Amino acid sequence: PEDYQQFKTLGSASLSEGESQQLLKFIQDEKNQVFLVVANTADQGSCFLRSILLRLDEGKAACVGSTLSALQKQLSRLPVPYTEQQEEADEYGLCRCSAALTVFTEPFVEEVKRTDGNCAATAEDEELKIELLKFCMRSLREPLLEAELKHDRRSPLWLFAVEIMVTLSAIKEPLPGLLFFSSLRKNILMDNNQFKEARACLAYLLFVQLITIDNFPAVFSHVFILQCNMEYISQLLSRYAVNTTLSEHALFTKSLERVQDNSLPVSLLDLKSFYSVTQVRQAARESGLQVFQVFINKLDAEAKHKFFRCMLKTSNHAGIESYIIKNIRNQFELSMKWFLGTEFISLMTLVLCLPQGAQTDLLRSMDKVMESLNLLRYVLIRDEELRTNLCRIKEEYLKMLRVCISISRAYYSSELKALREDQKLKAKEARDAARPTKLVKSITVRKEKVSNMSPEVQHQVLQSALVTFDLMESLIVRIEEITEEKRNKLN
DSSP, X not given: OHHHHHHHXXXXXXXXXXXXXXXXXXXXXXXXXXHHHHHHHHTGGGOHHHHHHHHOOTTHHHHHHHHHHHHHHHHTTSOOOOSHHHHHHOTTOHHHHHHHHHHHHHHHHHHHHHHHXXXXXXXXXXXXXXXXXXXXXXXXXXXXGGOOOBTTBOOHHHHHHHHHHHHHHHTTOOHHHHHTSGGGSOOOSSOHHHHHHHHHHHHHHHHTSOTTGGGSOTTSOHHHHHHHHHHHHHHHHTTTTTOOSOHHHHHHHXXXXXXXXXXXXXXXXXXXXXXXXXXXXXXHHHHHHHHHHHHHHHBOHHHHHHHHHHHHHHOOOHHHHHHHHHHHHHHHHTTOGGGSHHHHHHHHHHHSOOTTGGGOOTTTTHHHHHHHHHHHHHHHHHOSSOOHHHHHHHHHHHHHHHHHHHHHHHHHHHHHHHHHHHHHHHHHHOSOOSSXXXXXXXXXXXXXXXXXXXXXXXXXXXXXXXXXXXXXXXXXXHHHHHHHHHHHHHO
């Protein structure tokens, strides 16, 4: 209290003597920032700093901007609470300080509102509006971009987000201009990358949390909104290393929901989207798979064809490739134009492919191989006649696959035999085996080294691999039988 009273006395003296610049210099000093934030939070009703700024005439906007920037710089050092318990506890005071900032800006927002309709608004009024806009954009980037917001839980940070969105409307800043047409004007607000992150958060609050959505014009098509939001989705995904929320998937899902199925044109694939970014978080991968299918459903037939080709060429992930192959079967079943004739053969060339030849790890590629064989079997049953090109691709694929199965079975059988012998030796001698326990040294199952597993789990993995090879061979035999039956029927 003594320090606060002393600051108040010195501030009043500085203003009465025309030394506002000296007072501003004191406010901007980093050593005084924590004191100022605490003072404002503790005494919001009679904030002395705000009173000082309101009494300024010349240079008020610059002083307000400098003060808000300095305060936000200090708040950015506080950790963002991610759970409901952390937010309620507010151990570091981020929620309280954020609420205090919105109260702090209220009279300045009212000042802009009063002058906004006045044709004689001065340059100082315009500058104050820009400073408030900067404050809102910085708030969107920190802390709201990293906050875990839920519409059904009116948390302190959710209420802060509402205040920021309301402030943007109050100062008459058009949301479409910020989201869709910002490149048409010179950016004087912040660094380009930071500005893009702030707009990504703005899109999330608007289209997912639906904050101030009633103020958003209804003239934009759903496809146009999706195209524009693709940039923000990609921006949010690129932050996966530090971002613990799934806001990017929620924004993508909401952007897709109102788009009609089978309507997105092939030109949309030229834009960046979520599938171009690697997901390292399990929750993100699970959520992403759901959005993945929704996205596929929205593409038209030509776009689906191009998308499938791109994914089969570039994903290098057996699970994703198997998922794509399932979708190819669905499209073939619907007899879509782009999944018949030569277009279909070009897809099957990528499906029936073992890029590593005889060295292919069938255990790792199991999902793709099984789906490929199932698709081939289905096509042969469904087609009324044998396609020459398809038969040629099939013969080459099955020939190489048989070689892979033979090599893989021999390798896994020897490893399984060695593992069993080692277990028998340990049980009999009751001591450490002469052969190391970790026999399997180069096999990986779902990103985990088999050599790191217990002997029991190793045994299950190796046995499962051998069973899988039997299934593959049985499918190969069935495919050959179907081919022969069709040849005899046609002859």
